[in-house]
Amino acid sequence: MGALLRPAAVPPLVDDPARIRDSYRRLALPDLHAAVSAAMRGSDTEIETESGTEIRRTRAVAAFSDWLHARVPTLTDEARLANALADLVEGDSSVLRVEDLATGLGVSTRTVQRLARRYVGLPPGAMIRRRRLQEAAERIRAEPAVDLAAIAADLGYADQAHLTNDFRSVLGHTPSRYRHDTP
Known part of the structure; x- marks a missing residue:
């Protein structure tokens, strides 16, 4: 199982996102594995149909989401801003410089740099x-x-x-x- 996380979910799970950037990290999480495995098991009817596959996938995503929500605290304004930073970078091709990000988010370039380091593990550039x-x-x-x-x-x-x-x-x-x- 793999998961792509939004920036706001990273700090509660990883101290230094730069350390694991562009890698796959194997985690021993038996409680999560058990919950997702149980969600993926289904009746014979579910297993044999396309809709059964979708039902199991939906349950597995819900199991992971529940696990994640139990470990990630309520999002702070800073965490929401980190998500907005990622959305702006990915969604606006007119953003070419760090200053464009700062202007788009209504913060200083230093704040953009700090958010990127703490939540993404990459410099904003x-x-x-x-x-x-x-x-x-x-x-x-x-x-x-x-x-x-x-x-x-x-x-x-x-x-x-x-x-x-x-x-x-x-x-x-x-x-x-x-x-x-x-x-």
Whole structure:
């Protein structure tokens, strides 16, 4: 079982989110395992149907949610702001700088930096960079004929070379190579 958590849920479960960033962490949680396993068991009728699979999945999500709610305290304003930070980074492609995040959230750049470190484990600039690279990769997959310079401009890069350098440093190859290797 795996779970992707919103930023507000991270600090109650992990002291330093940067330490586990981009990794899978195996946890020995027998109570959670038992609850999810029980939720996934169903009658023979449920197991054999597509709707049965959905019913079991819904019960498993509810079991995990109940477990999580029992361990994560009521959200503070800061935790809600951390969720808003992640939403803004992921949902607004016009956000290109940390200052854009600060303005969008109505806080200082230092507050944005502190929130990102405590709740995400990444600097806010790196969060923006990831989103831009994900958008670039998606555009290259979805529109193989589109000009890379146009993608770079659309995503706020200074030029195609800047996109290429960023792409290579994070993904290990150029956008052109990615385009060629993507089916």
